[in-house]
Amino acid sequence: MNKSIIKFVVKENIKLNYNNFLITLRSEIKIEGIIPGQFVNVQIPNSPKTFLRRPFSIFDVDYEDNTISLLIKILGTGSGNLVQIEKGEEVDILFPLGNGFSISESEKKILLVGGGVGIAPLMFLAKELAHDQKVIDILLGARSKEDHILVNEFSNYGKVYLTTDDGSMGEKGFVTNHSIFKSDYQFDKVYCCGPEPMMVSIARLAREREIECEVSLENMMACGFGVCLCCVTPTNQGNKCVCTEGPVFNSKDLQWQI
Amino acid sequence: MADLNVKIHKLNLKNPVMTASGTFGNGVEFDDFIDVNALGGIFLKGTTLERREGNNYPRMAEVTSGMLNAVGLQNKGVDYFIKEIYPKVKKYDTNVIVNVNGSSIYDYVSLAKCINELDGIKAIELNISCPNVKQGGMAFGTNCEMAKKVTSEVRNVYDKTLIVKLSPNVTSIIDIAKAVEDGGADAISLVNTFLGMAIDAEKRRPVLSTVTGGFSGPAIKPIALRMVWQVSQNVNLPVIGMGGIMTPTDAIEFLIAGASAIQVGTANFIDPQVTIKIIDGINNYLDRHNFGSVNDIIGCLQL
Numbered sequence: 107m108n109k110s111i112i113k114f115v116v117k118e119n120i121k122l123n124y125n126n127f128l129i130t131l132r133s134e135i136k137i138e139g140i141i142p143g144q145f146v147n148v149q150i151p152n153s154p155k156t157f158l159r160r161p162f163s164i165f166d167v168d169y170e171d172n173t174i175s176l177l178i179k180i181l182g183t184g185s186g187n188l189v190q191i192e193k194g195e196e197v198d199i200l201f202p203l204g205n206g207f208s209i210s211e212s213e214k215k216i217l218l219v220g221g222g223v224g225i226a227p228l229m230f231l232a233k234e235l236a237h238d239q240k241v242i243d244i245l246l247g248a249r250s251k252e253d254h255i256l257v258n259e260f261s262n263y264g265k266v267y268l269t270t271d272d273g274s275m276g277e278k279g280f281v282t283n284h285s286i287f288k289s290d291y292q293f294d295k296v297y298c299c300g301p302e303p304m305m306v307s308i309a310r311l312a313r314e315r316e317i318e319c320e321v322s323l324e325n326m327m328a329c330g331f332g333v334c335l336c337c338v339t340p341t342n343q344g345n346k347c348v349c350t351e352g353p354v355f356n357s358k359d360l361q362w363q364i
Numbered sequence: 365m366a367d368l369n370v371k372i373h374k375l376n377l378k379n380p381v382m383t384a385s386g387t388f389g390n391g392v393e394f395d396d397f398i399d400v401n402a403l404g405g406i407f408l409k410g411t412t413l414e415r416r417e418g419n420n421y422p423r424m425a426e427v428t429s430g431m432l433n434a435v436g437l438q439n440k441g442v443d444y445f446i447k448e449i450y451p452k453v454k455k456y457d458t459n460v461i462v463n464v465n466g467s468s469i470y471d472y473v474s475l476a477k478c479i480n481e482l483d484g485i486k487a488i489e490l491n492i493s494c495p496n497v498k499q500g501g502m503a504f505g506t507n508c509e510m511a512k513k514v515t516s517e518v519r520n521v522y523d524k525t526l527i528v529k530l531s532p533n534v535t536s537i538i539d540i541a542k543a544v545e546d547g548g549a550d551a552i553s554l555v556n557t558f559l560g561m562a563i564d565a566e567k568r569r570p571v572l573s574t575v576t577g578g579f580s581g582p583a584i585k586p587i588a589l590r591m592v593w594q595v596s597q598n599v600n601l602p603v604i605g606m607g608g609i610m611t612p613t614d615a616i617e618f619l620i621a622g623a624s625a626i627q628v629g630t631a632n633f634i635d636p637q638v639t640i641k642i643i644d645g646i647n648n649y650l651d652r653h654n655f656g657s658v659n660d661i662i663g664c665l666q667l
Contacts, residue, residue, distance in 0.1 A: 159633075344417055
């Protein structure tokens with residue numbers, strides 16, 4: 107579907123843990139053809155101290171229900187105000203934005219790696235990959251047990267592996283230290299979203315194994331549709347807008363030290 | 365329905381609402397949201413002779429009622445513009461204006477010559493006010509001699525409508541406006557962004573990679589409005605006003621202050637349909653106050 111400004115109505119707003127919320131929004135017009143990894147730019151209601159919209163990954167899409175859902179972690183004033191919205195309230199949203207992940211028919215065995223709120227674009231991706239009969243492993247990292255959210259929902263689509271920084275759930279350490287990488291573990295492609303150091307480590311691992319790696323970036327942006335040129339990332343073809351030429355990049359195209 | 369037509373030198377505008385350079389891409393990015401042809405004109409993203417990568421990320425900081433940017437004129441250069449962008453924008457049934465930038469007088473003159481050849485471009489906006497480039501840019505717009513010289517050198521090679529965009533980062537905006545009038549400008553647009561700064565207190569570091577950047581948004585409107593009023597009182601050229609316009613009322617205030625037309629900038633980032641709402645709002649205002657033409661309110665401020 108074309109980029110549009112759409113009024114959504116809050117269907118539900120669920121508090122998942124101390125600082126993460128899952129907000130489901132129903133569109134006034136028909137939602138079609140959303141690509142996993144695309145995002146929305148939200149005008150935060152009741153937020154006089156913020157000026158710009160706030161970008162969030164599309165966490166899930168329900169075409170039958172005509173809803174999208176957003177996983178929101180409270181990081182500042184904008185997200186803090188957004189999670190206050192209640193069922194029935196209207197939200198002004200610019201969407202769908204960005205390129206989204208690419209899915210190749212030849213790649214059968216897929217690894218998804220998410221860190222913290224970086225799991226946000228991976229749920230809809232997992233759903234679409236499962237629909238395409240891919241074999242999916244999902245590796246999720248978080249600081250601590252209480253930060254692991256929606257693990258059961260991910261397990262609907264593949265085998266889930268967990269790490270925590272403090273060892274309170276799953277294996278202790280970073281996702282890249284997980285024991286699955288120590289065996290002769292094989293996969294055809296990895297999709298990753300999370301803190302940049304984590305994505306760089308996963309990209310390095312993928313490069314060593316000569317596997318395609320797609321990462322989703324989250325640079326600060328003003329517009330979300332390619333006109334302010336604020337959200338650029340350096341690539342092998344010069345600075346590119348994360349909002350229109352991303353947020354998903356093949357890690358080979360980025361100028362990361364891998 | 366009032367008559368919304370206005371004239372800026374030789375340009376006929378179907379209404380006084382245009383878009384500010386750097387906030388509207390090349391227009392095509394807005395085709396999903398609005399009928400670009402409904403606008404009085406569009407000012408394209410700043411163009412330079414050579415491709416520019418712009419400044420490093422981070423280039424943006426949100427501040428109270430506005431934002432700072434430090435893009436630094438990222439663009440693919442004039443050859444790319446002529447080959448790839450011009451064919452796409454000349455289809456528009458509105459005034460398409462190229463924003464011209466340089467590090468030297470030679471750059472401005474060479475670029476103006478190139479653009480002069482393009483039939484579909486009826487005007488250029490000489491940007492002597494970009495705060496985010498190391499050489500040129502604002503240096504030309506903060507010194508009367510330099511402002512006059514670059515204007516007159518471009519005037520010598522450019523025979524269509526020459527608009528000069530002024531920087532507000534000066535002691536006397538009137539003196540600079542008079543200098544570009546003396547240099548042969550056909551119209552003046554103001555204001556570009558204010559030089560500003562944001563600090564991340566937790567990290568004790570600047571937010572922007574360039575430390576300082578251009579401040580825009582509704583927070584600057586009162587200062588921009590004052591400058592537009594001062595300039596329109598003191599030069600005989602048409603003035604295109606901008607700075608923090610978010611609503612129809614904001615636009616109307618600039619017209620009352622003396623602007624013959626306005627540009628909408630940062631507001632496009634938040635609401636890509638805002639320009640259309642502003643046109644409708646101006647129309648409603650004129651009807652409500654029984655004005656037959658938008659020209660009736662330009663410079664009508666009663667003291």
